[in-house]
Amino acid sequence: MIDKVFNKSITKQFEFDEEVASVFDDMLNRSVPFYKEMQRLSINFACNFLNENDKVYDLGCSTASTLIELSKHCKHELKLIGIDNSSAMLNRAAKKAKAFGVEIELINADLHDVNYENAKLILSNYTLQFIRPLQREKLVKKIYDSLEEKGIFIFSEKVISSNSTLNKQSIDEYYEFKKTQGYSEFEISQKREALENVLIPYTEEENKKMILDAGFSHCETIFKWVNFATFIAIKN
Numbered sequence: 001m002i003d004k005v006f007n008k009s010i011t012k013q014f015e016f017d018e019e020v021a022s023v024f025d026d027m028l029n030r031s032v033p034f035y036k037e038m039q040r041l042s043i044n045f046a047c048n049f050l051n052e053n054d055k056v057y058d059l060g061c062s063t064a065s066t067l068i069e070l071s072k073h074c075k076h077e078l079k080l081i082g083i084d085n086s087s088a089m090l091n092r093a094a095k096k097a098k099a100f101g102v103e104i105e106l107i108n109a110d111l112h113d114v115n116y117e118n119a120k121l122i123l124s125n126y127t128l129q130f131i132r133p134l135q136r137e138k139l140v141k142k143i144y145d146s147l148e149e150k151g152i153f154i155f156s157e158k159v160i161s162s163n164s165t166l167n168k169q170s171i172d173e174y175y176e177f178k179k180t181q182g183y184s185e186f187e188i189s190q191k192r193e194a195l196e197n198v199l200i201p202y203t204e205e206e207n208k209k210m211i212l213d214a215g216f217s218h219c220e221t222i223f224k225w226v227n228f229a230t231f232i233a234i235k236n
Ligand SMILES: C[S@@+](CC[C@H](N)C(=O)[O-])C[C@H]1O[C@@H](n2cnc3c(N)ncnc32)[C@H](O)[C@@H]1O
Pocket: 016, 028, 059, 060, 061, 062, 063, 064, 065, 066, 083, 084, 085, 086, 089, 109, 110, 111, 112, 124, 125, 126, 127, 130, 131
């Protein structure tokens, strides 16, 4: 279904409710530049580190697209676990996983309340940005503690620039991208307002600092388009 969520005046802040979930795959493909390429890279990098029966968690799995793609591309059997606190997203995730014949344990819970035991890989694309800053640092520490030695954390985030001129130019460039994807100026401004104080982006440097402060030995940007970045962090 085509995303028309912000074609009308907004009445509330952005939420991953039934209306958003019903168009979410289209929303992501048209709102995140190079979403499919970012997903392909996350999966390829992940597969290089994975072995038979490794446990993989996707935090904020939404409709389970990434776990389904991972299971298609990885040569090993994996234990796949998707966590999200939106029932509307998880209902779709369950139907999609069944249709693709992929076994995924789906957990409806807040990311802070789950124990990520013996994880080899934790994925989290465009989800940390929705966690309040203080809680975000705590969650990243928990992610670090849950990973096995040599475990990997791959995550993507919308980012800002610490340079105000470049930041403004990046936002303008992003809105131009949205227009090429068929979103009107009205839709763009309504969504911007709805996301205010809900999606809180860090700079690329702040993301890396948060990761290193949590204990990871290495963090690298593996993909970036203007204000969207994908990182890989390694626990040693
Ligand atoms: C932008 S979407 C993630 C997209 C997904 N990773 C993908 O690539 O298809 C963010 C997801 O995180 C979930 N989420 C946000 N905050 C959460 C929390 N505190 N606990 C659990 N899930 C959360 C939302 O319900 C939503 O499905």
